[in-house]
Amino acid sequence: MRFATLKDGSLDGRLVVVSRDGTRAVAVPRIAPHLIDALQRWDAVRQPLEDVQSALDAGPMDGAFAFDPRACAAPLPRSPQWLDASAFLNHGRLMERAFNTPPIPDFDTVPVMYQGASDDFLGPHDEVPLPSEADGIDFEGEFGVICGPVRMAATPDEALGAVRLIVQINDWSLRALGPHEMKTGFGFLQAKPSTAFAPIAVTPDELGDAWRDGRVQLKLQVQWNGERFGEPHGGEMNFSFGELVAHAARTRRLTPGCIVGSGTVSNVARSAGSACIAERRVIEKIDQGDIRTGFMRFGDRVRMQARFDDGRDGPFGVIDQRVVKLAEGAR
Amino acid sequence: MRFATLKDGSLDGRLVVVSRDGTRAVAVPRIAPHLIDALQRWDAVRQPLEDVQSALDAGPMDGAFAFDPRACAAPLPRSPQWLDASAFLNHGRLMERAFNTPPIPDFDTVPVMYQGASDDFLGPHDEVPLPSEADGIDFEGEFGVICGPVRMAATPDEALGAVRLIVQINDWSLRALGPHEMKTGFGFLQAKPSTAFAPIAVTPDELGDAWRDGRVQLKLQVQWNGERFGEPHGGEMNFSFGELVAHAARTRRLTPGCIVGSGTVSNVARSAGSACIAERRVIEKIDQGDIRTGFMRFGDRVRMQARFDDGRDGPFGVIDQRVVKLAEGAR
Numbered sequence: 001m002r003f004a005t006l007k008d009g010s011l012d013g014r015l016v017v018v019s020r021d022g023t024r025a026v027a028v029p030r031i032a033p034h035l036i037d038a039l040q041r042w043d044a045v046r047q048p049l050e051d052v053q054s055a056l057d058a059g060p061m062d063g064a065f066a067f068d069p070r071a072c073a074a075p076l077p078r079s080p081q082w083l084d085a086s087a088f089l090n091h092g093r094l095m096e097r098a099f100n101t102p103p104i105p106d107f108d109t110v111p112v113m114y115q116g117a118s119d120d121f122l123g124p125h126d127e128v129p130l131p132s133e134a135d136g137i138d139f140e141g142e143f144g145v146i147c148g149p150v151r152m153a154a155t156p157d158e159a160l161g162a163v164r165l166i167v168q169i170n171d172w173s174l175r176a177l178g179p180h181e182m183k184t185g186f187g188f189l190q191a192k193p194s195t196a197f198a199p200i201a202v203t204p205d206e207l208g209d210a211w212r213d214g215r216v217q218l219k220l221q222v223q224w225n226g227e228r229f230g231e232p233h234g235g236e237m238n239f240s241f242g243e244l245v246a247h248a249a250r251t252r253r254l255t256p257g258c259i260v261g262s263g264t265v266s267n268v269a270r271s272a273g274s275a276c277i278a279e280r281r282v283i284e285k286i287d288q289g290d291i292r293t294g295f296m297r298f299g300d301r302v303r304m305q306a307r308f309d310d311g312r313d314g315p316f317g318v319i320d321q322r323v324v325k326l327a328e329g330a331r
Numbered sequence: 332m333r334f335a336t337l338k339d340g341s342l343d344g345r346l347v348v349v350s351r352d353g354t355r356a357v358a359v360p361r362i363a364p365h366l367i368d369a370l371q372r373w374d375a376v377r378q379p380l381e382d383v384q385s386a387l388d389a390g391p392m393d394g395a396f397a398f399d400p401r402a403c404a405a406p407l408p409r410s411p412q413w414l415d416a417s418a419f420l421n422h423g424r425l426m427e428r429a430f431n432t433p434p435i436p437d438f439d440t441v442p443v444m445y446q447g448a449s450d451d452f453l454g455p456h457d458e459v460p461l462p463s464e465a466d467g468i469d470f471e472g473e474f475g476v477i478c479g480p481v482r483m484a485a486t487p488d489e490a491l492g493a494v495r496l497i498v499q500i501n502d503w504s505l506r507a508l509g510p511h512e513m514k515t516g517f518g519f520l521q522a523k524p525s526t527a528f529a530p531i532a533v534t535p536d537e538l539g540d541a542w543r544d545g546r547v548q549l550k551l552q553v554q555w556n557g558e559r560f561g562e563p564h565g566g567e568m569n570f571s572f573g574e575l576v577a578h579a580a581r582t583r584r585l586t587p588g589c590i591v592g593s594g595t596v597s598n599v600a601r602s603a604g605s606a607c608i609a610e611r612r613v614i615e616k617i618d619q620g621d622i623r624t625g626f627m628r629f630g631d632r633v634r635m636q637a638r639f640d641d642g643r644d645g646p647f648g649v650i651d652q653r654v655v656k657l658a659e660g661a662r
Contacts, residue, residue: 078411080409080449080450080451081448081449081450083520086517101516102514104514104515104516105511105514105515106511107515110511112515112516112517113517113520114446114517114518114520115445115446115447115448115518115520116446117412117446117583118411118412119411119412119586119589120411120583120584120586129483130582131483131484131581131582135582151661152460152462152524152657152661153462153657174582177582180436180437180441181516181518182516182517183433183435183436183516184435184436184438184443185432185435185443185512185513185514185516185518186417186443186444186445186513186518186519187445187446187512187516187517187518187519188517188518189414189444189445189446189578189579190578190581190582190583191582192582193483193582193583194583247520247521248520250462250521251461251462251466251505251508251521251522251523251524252448252451252524252525253451255450255451258450326483326484329482330482330483
């Protein structure tokens with residue numbers, strides 16, 4: 001199944017089922033008005049929602065309308081928790097060199113994860129207002145999962161079984177603020193403004209074989225101001241989403257709708273490029289001796305789209321955002 | 332005004348106004364069914380809620396009933412964000428020695444703050460199920476504020492003006508897990524299970540002169556298994572709540588209901604005792620050469636109550652919780 005959330009002025013927006021060809025959608029208020037509602041009552045709504053998906057894909061349907069990704073909020077405009085890992089060790093090791101921070105202990109055996117703000121996510125085409133270019137504005141292309149309930153101390157297998165939906169993420173980062181926050185030991189806060197999501201959240205079966213070993217086996221194609229930036233592959237993730245979700249649930253139960261992210265998708269092969277600027281910069285320093293790429297300027301755009309190995313578009317739709325200067329007095 | 336939330340099986344519970352003598356309460360479903368709803372519509376509901384408070388305090392009132400703190404959830408059973416600082420530098424400096432972590436850079440000029448889980452708070456008398464005593468189970472007595480909307484990049488004065496309610500907090504901590512998570516730079520996650528709150532959230536005016544300089548000028552009396560543990564004073568906080576909230580809002584707007592905590596209340600004077608076990612342990616090590624106090628065992632209780640300087644009870648009511656072993660298969 002493929003879900004999106006249309007903006008309607010409410011905090012949770014309006015849930016729609018999206019056709020598999022991405023052209024049409026239909027609201028399902030009598031089954032579940034919001035995606036969070038569907039996640040909270042998953043066992044009861046799953047079959048009715050599958051019936052809607054089948055009918056929508058089969059042809060004309062009462063109430064169906066043209067799907068407009070520009071009208072979308074994040075699939076979950078707010079969620080109970082947003083926990084983001086750094087599960088591509090290649091990225092993490094490069095970041096240690098970029099920020100000159102000490103090696104993370106047990107980095108290859110114990111996931112690292114921070115908790116981000118989950119009350120104010122950005123939609124796939126929302127502008128990104130930020131206060132200052134001097135903060136080192138960067139994108140981070142990621143995959144993530146949205147979970148059903150997970151008990152405290154769940155095993156990785158149980159945790160993997162609780163994955164309900166898969167999403168594509170742009171975890172906006174402010175690189176000038178991150179190293180200080182890491183040194184405090186308290187983790188990222190100011191360095192992580194609102195996170196953005198591609199319009200469509202999908203059940204794992206929509207990925208077919210590309211949902212394998214608890215990993216999203218897709219490339220994440222990233223463009224900055226229309227130029228190719230990279231297309232690292234999600235299969236190189238060093239922990240499975242089952243392991244990540246179990247890590248999150250070690251001492252807390254997770255309520256339905258909790259989102260767990262992979263961290264920046266990153267491959268060892270330099271030819272894959274990068275899914276964030278900070279990584280390209282440190283590679284420039286290592287490989288060429290000096291940093292040649294600056295961070296984002298106001299007006300810059302970033303575009304992210306997942307692709308199957310055979311070149312087909314991934315099912316999540318496109319993130320395409322522009323960074324703008326925060327307006328004086330803006331809420 | 333004094334608010335509490337009664338458990339009713341829903342995620343947000345049922346908002347009640349509590350009489351100033353703490354004996355009676357009345358629900359206000361026609362004004363605001365939940366506290367989060369009141370916070371989202373504060374300007375519209377403030378006067379009607381004040382009228383209810385006045386009528387309730389004046390004498391018998393239709394619909395009023397005996398107030399039972401044991402029936403309470405946290406005032407906000409879930410909130411958009413829970414951001415906890417470490418604003419008592421005395422505590423922070425002792426923790427550096429306890430955990431043998433490097434000094435936090437700029438600790439006396441820039442607040443440190445982590446984001447905790449805000450989807451599953453504990454009520455004041457809820458049992459605290461945790462998986463293992465070996466995790467180093469500890470309490471942390473704190474004060475906190477619940478905010479209205481705060482714009483991104485708000486000043487400390489604006490942020491202080493956005494404080495709607497003041498709360499008393501027990502930020503449960505697992506000390507065996509914290510140092511590793513600090514060393515990752517990603518901050519606390521497993522080290523911070525669900526946080527608990529005293530039953531009553533109050534508007535700042537309820538504290539009178541004890542809400543001064545953006546600080547809660549009350550003692551926090553802590554007892555462990557019925558024995559005195561400490562009564563450190565909130566006035567010694569090294570940052571104001573205005574400064575803390577502004578720090579939180581530097582690169583994100585805060586939506587109504589965001590909770591910002593002080594971190595463990597802690598005083599330089601040894602005679603004040605402590606509001607967490609880790610602090611007592613490091614003081615024992617420093618002053619007496621060895622650690623004599625262990626962390627909590629299953630079955631242990633902690634009780635926390637604020638007091639005015641003249642000995643009167645604070646307005647928040649009592650936190651009184653028991654730690655229990657997580658049941659096999661428990662949700």
